[in-house]
Amino acid sequence: MTKPPTSKPLLQDADRPVRSRPRKPRNPAQPNLPLDPMPDRIDPCLALLKLKPPKGPQWTFEVKWDGYRLAVHIEPTGVRILTRGGHDWTDRFPAIAAEARRLPVATAILDGEAVVFDERGRSDFGRLQQSLGGRGGKRMSREAVLMAFDLLYFDGRDIRQTELTSRRHLLEGLVPAGGEEAIRLSEEIEADGDILLRIACEHELEGIVAKDRNGPYRSGRGGEWLKIKCIQSDGFLIVGYEKSTASFGGIGRLLLAARKGSDLVYVGGVGTGFNERSASELREQMDKLTIGKPAVDTGRKRNAVFIDPKLVAEIEYRAWTHDGKLRHASYKGLRDAQDHTEVYDLSATASWMQ
Structure with a gap:
């Protein structure tokens, strides 16, 4: 399907935002068209990790956002906001929910990422x-913004099998580019992938996402979407910590593990990235999970406290050492279990390094 021409909006005043014409009431004499059932929940399309951007005209690029993946369901009965794991977090994102109710559509499912920006717009x-009260917190986030990047259902039609170009065209009609509302468009960037990645890294962004313009929306990692990161960032299980009287929360260093199939493997520690608040909240969570023996062999550690490996920390790192430990690691925060958190799997490393 080709993108409809955009000649008419060009006739408008360049300083005025483009708006669709008001819809006319439906003529009751017209026959009703059959509608597609609205899915109760859709597993998200996930991006494969690659080291380099792909080449070719079929690829389009976006910024990679660092937040919580959400699906916003606009239904006749109201709005639902679901996490990647299918949990209803509508009440926790009131600004996004309120903005969704104002969108000019009867029914829709938007795919996007809830984010909070820093002073530099990252x-x-x-x-x-x-803003959500930490892991397990119940606070509402009024600061969060949904960066919408796909549209899966639109006015009674399931459009997942439609190519990305057409889905994006419909999305741009709902969420115009350049908005400052609680739902904003994650804009496509026309650029060479290598150049765009370099610019993203210079601006200290997490990376970029490449998407096949002609691809359908498929749940899971089917290869239609690819992610290329400036700095690696993944989830690792906390298996303990080394105590320190000179550090926030008394945490000198977290001890981390990755999965390797059904086993856990120690991958080193992280002692940076904490502030007083995050360390205090983390220590409170860990103190509830202390165990006598380590769940994985961490080698000889002084002043170590071991915990049941139930907490997943998001860790930034530059590379791996020759003996399989994280290099230049920094703590970003705890992932929430309701975010359907993935723990880094060492057995999958070879596949994304190709």
């Missing part, structure tokens, strides 16, 4: 976590 996962 999405900051730690700030999003704090």
Whole structure:
């Protein structure tokens, strides 16, 4: 499907925002067209991790946002905001929910990422976590903004099998570019992937996402979407910490583990990225999970406290050492279990490094 021409909006005043014409009331004499059932929940399309951007005219690029993946369901009975794991967080994002109710559509499902921006306009996962009250918190986030990047259902039609170009065209009609509301468009960027990645990294963004213009929306990692990161950031299980009287929360260093199939493997520690608040909240969570023996062999550690590996920390890192430990790691925050958190799997490393 080709993108409809945009000649008429060009006839408008350049300083005025483009708006669709008001819809006319439906003529009751017209026959009703059959509608597609609205899905109760859709598993999200996930991006494959690659080291380099793809080449070719079929690829389009966006900024990679660092937040919580959400699906916004606009239904005749109201609005529902679901996490990646299917949990209803409508009440926790009141500004996004209110903005969704104002969108000019009867029924729709928007796919996007809830983010909180820092002073430089970058999405900051730690700030999003704090706005929600930390891991397990119940606070409402009025600061969060939904960066919408796909449209899966539109006015009674399931459009997941439609190519991305057409889905984006419909999305742009609902969420115009350049808005400052609680729902904003994640804009496509026309650029060479290598150049765009370099610019993203220079601005200290997390990375970019490449999407196949002609691809349908498929749940899981089907290869239609690819992510290329400036700095690696993944989830790791906390298996303990080393005590320190000179550090926030008494945490000298977190001890981390990754998965390798059904096993856990120690991948080193992280001692930076904490502030007084995040360290205090983390220590409170860990103190509830202390155990006598480590869940994984961490080698000899002084002043170590071991915990049941139930907490997932989001960790930034530059690379891996030759012996399989994280290099230049920094703590970003705790992932919430309701965010359908993934723990880094060492057995999958070879596949994304190709």
